Amino acid sequence: MKFYKVITYGCQMNVHESEKLAGMLEELGYKSTDDDKKANIIVFNTCCVRENAEQRALGNIGALKPLKKRRKDLIIAVGGCMMQQNGKAAMLKDRYPFVDVIFGTHNLSMFKEYVEKRLQTGKSLIKIVDDDGKIIENVPKARTSYPNAWVNIMYGCNNFCTYCIVPYVRGREKSREPEEILKEVESLVKQGYKEITLLGQNVDSYGKTLKTPCDFADLIEKIAKIDGKFRIRFMSNHPKDINEKLIRVMMSSDKICKSIHLPIQAGSDRILDLMNRRYTQEKYLEEVKMIRSFYPDFAITTDIMIGFPTETEEDFLETLKVVNEIRYDGAFTFVYSKRSGTKAAEMDGQVPEEVKKDRIIRLVDRQNEINREKSLKYVNEVVEVLCEDYDSKKGIYQGRDDRGRMIYFTSEKDLIGEFVNVKITKTGGITLHGEII
Numbered sequence: 379m380k381f382y383k384v385i386t387y388g389c390q391m392n393v394h395e396s397e398k399l400a401g402m403l404e405e406l407g408y409k410s411t412d413d414d415k416k417a418n419i420i421v422f423n424t425c426c427v428r429e430n431a432e433q434r435a436l437g438n439i440g441a442l443k444p445l446k447k448r449r450k451d452l453i454i455a456v457g458g459c460m461m462q463q464n465g466k467a468a469m470l471k472d473r474y475p476f477v478d479v480i481f482g483t484h485n486l487s488m489f490k491e492y493v494e495k496r497l498q499t500g501k502s503l504i505k506i507v508d509d510d511g512k513i514i515e516n517v518p519k520a521r522t523s524y525p526n527a528w529v530n531i532m533y534g535c536n537n538f539c540t541y542c543i544v545p546y547v548r549g550r551e552k553s554r555e556p557e558e559i560l561k562e563v564e565s566l567v568k569q570g571y572k573e574i575t576l577l578g579q580n581v582d583s584y585g586k587t588l589k590t591p592c593d594f595a596d597l598i599e600k601i602a603k604i605d606g607k608f609r610i611r612f613m614s615n616h617p618k619d620i621n622e623k624l625i626r627v628m629m630s631s632d633k634i635c636k637s638i639h640l641p642i643q644a645g646s647d648r649i650l651d652l653m654n655r656r657y658t659q660e661k662y663l664e665e666v667k668m669i670r671s672f673y674p675d676f677a678i679t680t681d682i683m684i685g686f687p688t689e690t691e692e693d694f695l696e697t698l699k700v701v702n703e704i705r706y707d708g709a710f711t712f713v714y715s716k717r718s719g720t721k722a723a724e725m726d727g728q729v730p731e732e733v734k735k736d737r738i739i740r741l742v743d744r745q746n747e748i749n750r751e752k753s754l755k756y757v758n759e760v761v762e763v764l765c766e767d768y769d770s771k772k773g774i775y776q777g778r779d780d781r782g783r784m785i786y787f788t789s790e791k792d793l794i795g796e797f798v799n800v801k802i803t804k805t806g807g808i809t810l811h812g813e814i815i
């Protein structure tokens with residue numbers, strides 16, 4: 379028996395790409411393991427969006443040196459967007475000569491062949507290609523998050539927000555043909571998956587590269603017509619592109635979750651402009667008002683970054699103001715991280731570490747408070763929950779409602795993958811607990 383372990387850094391896009399790497403390894407006869415010592419191949423799927431993910435990956439790759447010394451047959455492979463950055467693959471090989479296979483994001487679908495080649499020749503290989511412009515369909519996937527399944531609808535990004543490395547490492551935006559996406563979702567629903575999350579860096583610009591026009595609202599309308607009981611989610615939207623047509627379609631089907639991830643990044647118009655986000659605070663607040671005019675309970679989540687170059691206390695207070703006004707249902711909060719090659723990395727006025735630390739603490743505290751206040755209001759609500767997981771230590775099931783709230787409950791029988799009605803009975807700070815009714 380041969381075993382593999384895939385270690386993932388970064389976002390859902392990477393989590394799903396790791397499912398593709400695992401799928402290719404399973405085609406080669408490998409089985410999954412969590413144990414480094416048992417693994418015949420260890421794959422690092424890296425991320426370069428923030429510096430700490432890069433540092434963690436490098437640290438963990440370095441830590442394998444003694445194991446590799448003892449076990450020459452162990453294959454170590456490193457892929458992902460960090461390898462796609464200028465000079466990074468060469469740097470890796472130089473620092474860690476024991477790495478066997480190095481590949482990037484554009485040639486991920488070739489991974490199986492690279493492993494075969496390494497096995498046949500015994501020689502290490504570095505394969506990095508620039509954007510090849512094509513979408514490769516039918517890459518095998520070893521999915522790991524039943525009853526949820528991720529589906530890419532597009533790759534790359536054209537926005538060039540000035541802090542962001544993604545457009546440099548993932549190339550230009552390309553959309554998958556709607557027929558391919560529909561085929562994949564249909565097959566997932568037939569296999570019993572209950573929640574489909576569509577992935578794209580900016581789903582609102584889906585379809586621009588297609589021959590036959592189909593925008594994002596058209597696409598989810600088509601997906602919602604697929605038979606069966608399942609939920610549709612997606613991420614991320616972009617405040618500069620989101621429109622009423624999409625919200626109308628979202629309201630037209632119970633399958634589409636009433637939940638939207640709308641990254642604001644910052645509240646100050648001056649910072650938004652420097653970030654090249656192409657919207658103002660006023661426009662963003664109008665979008666939220668438009669969304670809530672269709673359904674006041676629409677869940678709105680966001681990404682927020684503090685410490686962008688030149689951010690002043692006044693700018694930061696604008697971010698807090700928006701957080702207070704919108705009362706997000708959840709926020710991913712980030713400290714700005716300088717990424718070489720981006721425009722922001724060249725800007726004067728980098729914010730001192732202690733100022734960033736103070737701001738992120740204040741932001742997280744405020745959002746936690748909002749989460750707690752909102753949680754209290756949910757007590758006694760009855761919601762439909764998709765049961766996702768079981769914690770055997772605590773003897774407790776967990777799942778999410780349509781708005782993405784995680785709810786914990788107990789049950790005598792195995793409910794993973796089933797929809798159940800749960801009455802929320804209490805909150806434990808941010809967490810929600812309920813009883814099946």
Ligand code: 5AD
Pocket residue numbers: 389427428541542543641643681682683712713714715716717
């Ligand atoms: N520093 C910190 N956070 C970043 N993000 C993207 N680039 C950076 C960076 N250089 C955050 C943004 C984005 C999320 C996926 O990651 O908030 O929405």
Ligand code: SF4
Pocket residue numbers: 535536537538539542543544545579580616
């Ligand atoms: Fe990066 Fe902006 Fe594209 Fe998102 S929209 S991936 S933040 S460049």
